[in-house]
Amino acid sequence: MYNMRCIGVLTSGGDAPGMNAAIRAVTRTAMFNGLQVKGILRGYKGLITDEIVTFQTESVSNIINHGGTILKTARCLEFRTPEGRRQAYDTLMRHQIDGLVVIGGDGTFTGARLLAQEYNYPIVGVPGTIDNDLYGTDTTIGYDTALNTIVSAVDKIRDTAASHERLFLVEVMGRDAGFLALNGAIAVGAEAALIPEIATEEDQLERLIQNGFHKMKNSSIVLVSESDATGGAMGVAQRLKEKGYDPHVTILGHIQRGGSPTANDRILASRCGVAAVDALLDEQRSIMIGIMNNKIVHVPFTDAIKDEKPVDKHLFDVLRLLCI
Numbered sequence: 268m269y270n271m272r273c274i275g276v277l278t279s280g281g282d283a284p285g286m287n288a289a290i291r292a293v294t295r296t297a298m299f300n301g302l303q304v305k306g307i308l309r310g311y312k313g314l315i316t317d318e319i320v321t322f323q324t325e326s327v328s329n330i331i332n333h334g335g336t337i338l339k340t341a342r343c344l345e346f347r348t349p350e351g352r353r354q355a356y357d358t359l360m361r362h363q364i365d366g367l368v369v370i371g372g373d374g375t376f377t378g379a380r381l382l383a384q385e386y387n388y389p390i391v392g393v394p395g396t397i398d399n400d401l402y403g404t405d406t407t408i409g410y411d412t413a414l415n416t417i418v419s420a421v422d423k424i425r426d427t428a429a430s431h432e433r434l435f436l437v438e439v440m441g442r443d444a445g446f447l448a449l450n451g452a453i454a455v456g457a458e459a460a461l462i463p464e465i466a467t468e469e470d471q472l473e474r475l476i477q478n479g480f481h482k483m484k485n486s487s488i489v490l491v492s493e494s495d496a497t498g499g500a501m502g503v504a505q506r507l508k509e510k511g512y513d514p515h516v517t518i519l520g521h522i523q524r525g526g527s528p529t530a531n532d533r534i535l536a537s538r539c540g541v542a543a544v545d546a547l548l549d550e551q552r553s554i555m556i557g558i559m560n561n562k563i564v565h566v567p568f569t570d571a572i573k574d575e576k577p578v579d580k581h582l583f584d585v586l587r588l589l590c591i
């Protein structure tokens with residue numbers, strides 16, 4: 268084992284339920300191995316502005332059940348520049364932090380890869396984003412909780428949609444990834460899902476309107492990914508209005524980011540957090556920890572960032588078959 272005495276941990280990019288469980292797992296595993304742990308506040312911003320706290324075991328007590336992140340998170344423009352990363356590295360050296368665990372999404376790993384490369388510095392990533400858009404892990408921390416939030420919200424919308432015999436377009440998060448919309452649609456028994464990766468709007472809405480809405484069902488729910496490709500729920504509504512329909516739009520928004528993490532997210536975060544510290548101690552660097560087929564995997568940052576995680580097209584068949 269090489270001489271690692273202190274590690275830092277930070278959360279960066281969009282917050283995701285389960286990040287606290289990951290911070291806890293990193294902290295406790297490091298302490299179990301005799302390492303000191305420093306929490307860096309506000310992601311990469313805290314590395315530049317020197318906002319660092321020394322953790323004790325109790326610093327992470329009673330946080331596994333809380334959404335958000337006790338370390339706060341931020342989007343940091345300066346870190347995108349070589350000068351910003353030099354300041355970040357200087358802070359790490361000043362605080363004698365020998366290795367770093369970064370919890371975040373692809374932007375976070377892009378920054379981590381650059382810092383690691385420029386200063387030959389050990390960094391391991393833990394996938395934390397509700398979008399589930401990282402290659403190399405079956406799911407990301409926060410995705411399952413967001414999916415469950417969508418399900419409970421859309422179940423309520425279904426009650427009112429059915430009572431008034433309405434067509435609802437529900438916009439969900441995911442940026443350029445359709446995992447939340449497509450799996451959410453299956454889980455709520457929606458009539459269609461419009462996602463950025465696969466252009467099926469004409470096809471799905473035509474089928475929905477001709478075969479479902481008005482003829483056999485008293486309400487219809489369509490889940491729409493927020494994204495330029497779909498135009499979001501407002502964009503779809505506009506196009507449907509031009510065809511003479513009167514859809515109602517609900518944008519779920521930031522409730523999808525909050526709430527107590529599900530058991531699945533807590534377990535995923537705990538396993539990834541433990542594996543991240545193990546990897547640092549094992550002299551691994553510039554990798555993201557993932558879980559594929561229920562096994563821990565090490566994915567180079569370059570692959571996690573570069574490779575697209577494909578949506579399973581067969582899920583559309585499941586959706587189509589079950590909403591007849």
Ligand code: ATP
Binds near residue numbers: 280374379
């Ligand atoms: P989410 O998917 O939830 O939005 P993310 O990690 O992708 O999470 P970003 O805002 O894209 O979120 O990135 C987080 C931070 O990583 C940025 O604020 C920035 O400091 C750093 N970062 C992102 N892209 C780069 C880059 N190309 N070079 C250096 N640093 C970057």
